[in-house]
Amino acid sequence: MNAPGPAVGVVVATRDRVESLATALEHLTALPERPPVVVVDKGSTDHTRAMIAERYPHVRVLAPGEDRGPLARNDGVRAIGTPYVAFSDDDSWWHPGALARATTLLNGHPRLGALAGQLRVGPAERPASLNATLAASPVGRAEDLPGPEVYDFLACAVVVRRGAFLEAGGFHPLALSGGEETLLAYDLAAMGWGVSYCPEVVAHHEPAPSPSEERTAAMRRDELIGCWLRRPLPLAARRTAALLTEGGRDPVARAALRGLLARLPAALWLRRPLPPWIEEAARRVDGQRADEGLGRDERQVVTHDR
Numbered sequence: 001m002n003a004p005g006p007a008v009g010v011v012v013a014t015r016d017r018v019e020s021l022a023t024a025l026e027h028l029t030a031l032p033e034r035p036p037v038v039v040v041d042k043g044s045t046d047h048t049r050a051m052i053a054e055r056y057p058h059v060r061v062l063a064p065g066e067d068r069g070p071l072a073r074n075d076g077v078r079a080i081g082t083p084y085v086a087f088s089d090d091d092s093w094w095h096p097g098a099l100a101r102a103t104t105l106l107n108g109h110p111r112l113g114a115l116a117g118q119l120r121v122g123p124a125e126r127p128a129s130l131n132a133t134l135a136a137s138p139v140g141r142a143e144d145l146p147g148p149e150v151y152d153f154l155a156c157a158v159v160v161r162r163g164a165f166l167e168a169g170g171f172h173p174l175a176l177s178g179g180e181e182t183l184l185a186y187d188l189a190a191m192g193w194g195v196s197y198c199p200e201v202v203a204h205h206e207p208a209p210s211p212s213e214e215r216t217a218a219m220r221r222d223e224l225i226g227c228w229l230r231r232p233l234p235l236a237a238r239r240t241a242a243l244l245t246e247g248g249r250d251p252v253a254r255a256a257l258r259g260l261l262a263r264l265p266a267a268l269w270l271r272r273p274l275p276p277w278i279e280e281a282a283r284r285v286d287g288q289r290a291d292e293g294l295g296r297d298e299r300q301v302v303t304h305d306r
Contacts, residue, residue: 006033009082010035010085021051025056038061070180074170077170099201102159105146112161113164115146119204138288151185177219220253
């Protein structure tokens, strides 16, 4: 009989970050699970593809020729073909054994559409503050899932069931710089899939120290886009009004507002409100964030350079 193929593959999206990508691929290709790796090059102008061909010839490269943000991950998932897919950024990787553990959890929990792993940051392996937030998720834990249900995660620390990801539509085309993970979690939950935090699955990230103002504005814009796409209209309007007020004194907020207004007609056209039970859970998560003062700043530091 033929041996079964690998259960989990890794998709990495990159653009013009050849040195950090080389470090990430060094770790990913040395994993004991030996996952297939697909790199989606979002229009790099450096020697990214030459480096991969020379140093990592078994890594598959997709080159769509343009920077489509998180949608590059959708391309990678469609191409890789394994039942489960782990995402990495071009400055992140999975710890040895993490993907084997993720496979066991996904095999053992058929309703699990995605699992959010524990993220450790920098050379000191500092736990990201988001870990504790996810562990204390107010959504609770269903009996058929391996950990608390969450509506948030970081893409560089998530493993998805490929079929569930594609069924949900993958990452949304309007959320290109922030909030795409929450949108995906909402859409998976709306289709009956669970998303759980599983801290025994560990990823590592080496982000640059601070985001640019342009990146910060794009993240704030896309977080609000997600609100207009899925949350109640009065809530989206209040959050937009708050951004408008802030824009009177903050150029980053003004840039976020301009970007939001440009995309708002498309968001309204594509709008699909959450089912009531998911909206109620999403409001509990909103309350947790407010109570904890969950900082956008740390999330930006961890995610801005994707």
